[in-house]
Amino acid sequence: xxxxxxxxxxxxxxxxxxxxxxxxxxxxxxxxTVAGSQALLADGLNNSTDIIASIAVLIGLKIxxxxxxxxxxxxxxxxxxxxxxxxxxxxxxxxxxxxxxGVNKFIQPELESPDLIAAWTAVFCAVIMMGVYMYNIRLxxxxxxxxxxxxALDNRSDALVSIGAFVGIVASGFGIxxxxxxxxxxxxxxxxxxxWDIFSKATHDLTDGFDAEELELMKExxxxxxxVQSIKDIKARIHGNNVLVDTTVLVDSExxxxxxxxxxxxxxxxxKDRHQVSNxxxxxxxxxx
Numbered sequence: 665x666x667x668x669x670x671x672x673x674x675x676x677x678x679x680x681x682x683x684x685x686x687x688x689x690x691x692x693x694x695x696x697t698v699a700g701s702q703a704l705l706a707d708g709l710n711n712s713t714d715i716i717a718s719i720a721v722l723i724g725l726k727i728x729x730x731x732x733x734x735x736x737x738x739x740x741x742x743x744x745x746x747x748x749x750x751x752x753x754x755x756x757x758x759x760x761x762x763x764x765x766g767v768n769k770f771i772q773p774e775l776e777s778p779d780l781i782a783a784w785t786a787v788f789c790a791v792i793m794m795g796v797y798m799y800n801i802r803l804x805x806x807x808x809x810x811x812x813x814x815x816a817l818d819n820r821s822d823a824l825v826s827i828g829a830f831v832g833i834v835a836s837g838f839g840i841x842x843x844x845x846x847x848x849x850x851x852x853x854x855x856x857x858x859x860w861d862i863f864s865k866a867t868h869d870l871t872d873g874f875d876a877e878e879l880e881l882m883k884e885x886x887x888x889x890x891x892v893q894s895i896k897d898i899k900a901r902i903h904g905n906n907v908l909v910d911t912t913v914l915v916d917s918e919x920x921x922x923x924x925x926x927x928x929x930x931x932x933x934x935x936k937d938r939h940q941v942s943n944x945x946x947x948x949x950x951x952x953x
Contacts, residue, residue, distance in 0.1 A: 671729045671744070674812045677800040678722035681815050684796045685715045685822075688789045701782035703829040706765060707789070710758055710825055717754040717818055721747045721811045728904055738943075741904020745869050748814040752863035755818055759855030762825060766848030783833040790826035793819050808905050810869070814862045821855045869902040878939070882909065885934050891915055891927040893951050906942035909935055917950030924948045 692708030695701070724747020730740040800816035803809070828851040835843035883898050898911040911931065915924055928946040935941040 671725050671807070671809070673803060673807055674744075674809045675722060675725050677803045677812050678718050678725060678815055680796055680799065681718040681819060682715055682722065684792060684819075685711045685718060688792060689715070691785060692789060695782055695785045699779035699782035699785075701779070701829075701833055703832045704782045704786055707786065707825055707829045710761070711822060713754060713758060714818060714822060717751045718815060720750040720754070721815050723747065724750075724811055725809075738903055738908070741906055742870065744809065744811040744904045745866050745902075747811045748862055749866040749870070751811070751814040751818060752859045752866060755814075755821065755859035755862065756856060758821070758825075759852050759859055761852075762828075762848055762855060763852035766845040766852055769845035769848065780833070780837065783830050783837075786826045786830040786833065790823045790830065793823035793826060797823060810862075810865060810905060814866075817858045817862065821851075821858055824851045824854055827851075872901040874900045874902065882935060882939050882941075885938055886911060886913060886931055889927065889930050889934060891919070891923070892931070896949060900941075903942075907940065908943045908945075909941050910945045910947075912947040912949060914949050914951045917952065919950075 689708045689711035692704050692711060696704035696708055724743045724745075727743035728739070728741045730736075732739045797816050797819035800812055800819055804812035804816050828847040831843060831847045832845075835847075879898065879900055882900065883895055886892060886895055886898065892913045892915065894914045896912040896914055898909070900907055900909045902908075913927070913931070915927060919927075928948060931946050932944040935944050
């Protein structure tokens with residue numbers, strides 16, 4: 665099964681996001697109020713909601729580290745997938761909010777230009793969030809964590825929102841008010857697309873969906889093993905970030921128990937080495953002559 669230490673590493677990334685969001689939201693709300701920037705205030709409120717998303721992922725990671733018990737024989741790894749699902753819901757709400765604000769500004773454009781300190785604050789915050797994104801996306805890839813990938817993509821979305829706020833603030837100062845809502849709409853669409861991708865992946869895994877092409881490659885691997893005459897059935901599913909495989913293979917009916925067991929051991933070893941499968945259940949059936 666998935667290394668519990670990897671999940672603990674993921675918790676560090678979630679904590680980094682929480683601390684960054686608390687710090688940046690406080691700065692944005694303060695500077696936005698002082699400089700009279702509605703765009704920066706909205707960005708600060710957006711970061712406030714992101715704290716909730718990161719906390720949800722952190723809780724999911726902590727639950728997934730619990731060992732198997734009488735009610736969860738395979739462990740609690742799917743809590744991480746549920747956390748990704750919750751994060752996608754929060755992201756789609758933020759994305760729709762950004763889209764709404766962008767469209768609304770076409771109807772009711774702002775006439776006053778905020779202080780440029782708000783623009784530079786937005787750039788500063790965007791740089792920090794991109795740094796957090798780079799750290800978390802590398803962490804997500806190294807530990808193969810979908811929950812941390814969701815956190816990282818949320819970090820990137822927030823960096824884009826801050827860049828959008830910067831563009832809008834500068835544009836209003838140069839008498840180009842239409843650039844602000846246009847940027848907001850583009851950023852909102854990117855956030856919604858990212859949220860949809862995370863939602864699709866999470867729901868696919870939670871409903872035991874699995875990549876058909878990858879399953880076919882696994883089938884080819886099993887078929888190549890000496891002693892396997894044919895494959896009666898093979899199926900796989902995702903459990904958190906673990907891949908679980910069940911397969912039924914047909915072998916010569918005259919093989920001994922020890923020989924049949926050796927075949928199952930080889931199947932397990934090949935699937936784990938070549939396809940990063942965490943757990944393999946092999947059922948042997950004799951070929952009837």
